[in-house]
Amino acid sequence: MSLSITHLGTGSRGNSTLLESSEVKVLIDQGFSGAQLEKRLGILGISPQEIDCIVLSHHHGDHGGGARVAQNKWNIPVIANERTVQELNLDPMKTQYFESLDIVKVGSDLSLLAVPVPHAGADNVAFVVSHSGERAAIITDLGSWTDELVQHVRGCQHISVEANYDANQLMSGPYPYSLKERISGRGGHLSNDQTGEFLSMVCTEKTRSISLTHLSEKNNKPHLAESTVLFHIDEVFGGDINISSQDGPEITHFIGKDAPEKTQILAELNR
Ligand SMILES: [Zn+2]
Numbered sequence: 580m581s582l583s584i585t586h587l588g589t590g591s592r593g594n595s596t597l598l599e600s601s602e603v604k605v606l607i608d609q610g611f612s613g614a615q616l617e618k619r620l621g622i623l624g625i626s627p628q629e630i631d632c633i634v635l636s637h638h639h640g641d642h643g644g645g646a647r648v649a650q651n652k653w654n655i656p657v658i659a660n661e662r663t664v665q666e667l668n669l670d671p672m673k674t675q676y677f678e679s680l681d682i683v684k685v686g687s688d689l690s691l692l693a694v695p696v697p698h699a700g701a702d703n704v705a706f707v708v709s710h711s712g713e714r715a716a717i718i719t720d721l722g723s724w725t726d727e728l729v730q731h732v733r734g735c736q737h738i739s740v741e742a743n744y745d746a747n748q749l750m751s752g753p754y755p756y757s758l759k760e761r762i763s764g765r766g767g768h769l770s771n772d773q774t775g776e777f778l779s780m781v782c783t784e785k786t787r788s789i790s791l792t793h794l795s796e797k798n799n800k801p802h803l804a805e806s807t808v809l810f811h812i813d814e815v816f817g818g819d820i821n822i823s824s825q826d827g828p829e830i831t832h833f834i835g836k837d838a839p840e841k842t843q844i845l846a847e848l849n850r
């Protein structure tokens with residue numbers, strides 16, 4: 580009994596994460612075109628028709644832009660909060676709602692707790708996924724965190740969290756000042772340092788793996804994200820850490836009873 584967690588890709592050009600248990604296949608977010616989703620799932624030997632449902636964090640195009648396509652093309656049900664459903668004009672016949680701090684049950688062996696996070700212009704949520712006594716957190720697009728989020732994520736066996744930008748690169752980079760302010764503000768995205776600080780509060784001896792996601796292609800570098808975060812969590816975390824790139828899937832993490840100890844590198848297995 581284990582749950583696998585595979586990022587199909589994360590970043591400003593699209594996000595989607597596959598959760599797969601023995602009973603269900605769920606996507607968190609669907610920010611890809613139909614063709615891209617089909618291709619990325621195909622690498623895992625899965626067709627879109629096999630997806631039981633899509634759960635959305637928020638309506639921004641890189642997270643929800645492909646949800647309606649999935650409803651129309653493959654009849655996949657979508658579960659989201661009211662603002663997200665309205666902004667994406669989802670098909671009411673194939674849509675279910677959740678509210679903040681609801682526990683969304685999918686099948687008999689998976690549940691997702693929706694925890695609100697600050698992200699300007701959207702009702703964004705992080706998900707804490709529970710499966711056979713263990714938990715994984717999928718957190719992205721937040722300018723800061725709340726005590727509530729820390730409390731729910733603390734001690735998760737797997738944590739995926741964005742490390743969007745390197746503060747020096749953002750400030751010295753090409754973006755106009757107003758955009759720099761928006762990205763680095765309370766409702767923007769987390770810098771590598773902020774992600775490190777957050778992780779230092781939520782990692783415990785139970786935490787086995789971390790994925791850093793949604794790296795900016797202009798204002799970050801994988802080695803900067805990883806080294807900055809490790810600087811903050813060196814003393815509390817001894818597990819696997821990796822970067823989820825825009826073009827996945829590459830790596831699978833596991834939680835749950837009988838979960839493999841290690842993350843699996845798909846690139847070696849499947850390509
Ligand atoms: Zn967003």
Ligand SMILES: [Zn+2]
Pocket residue numbers: 590591594639641642720793
């Ligand atoms: Zn995003």
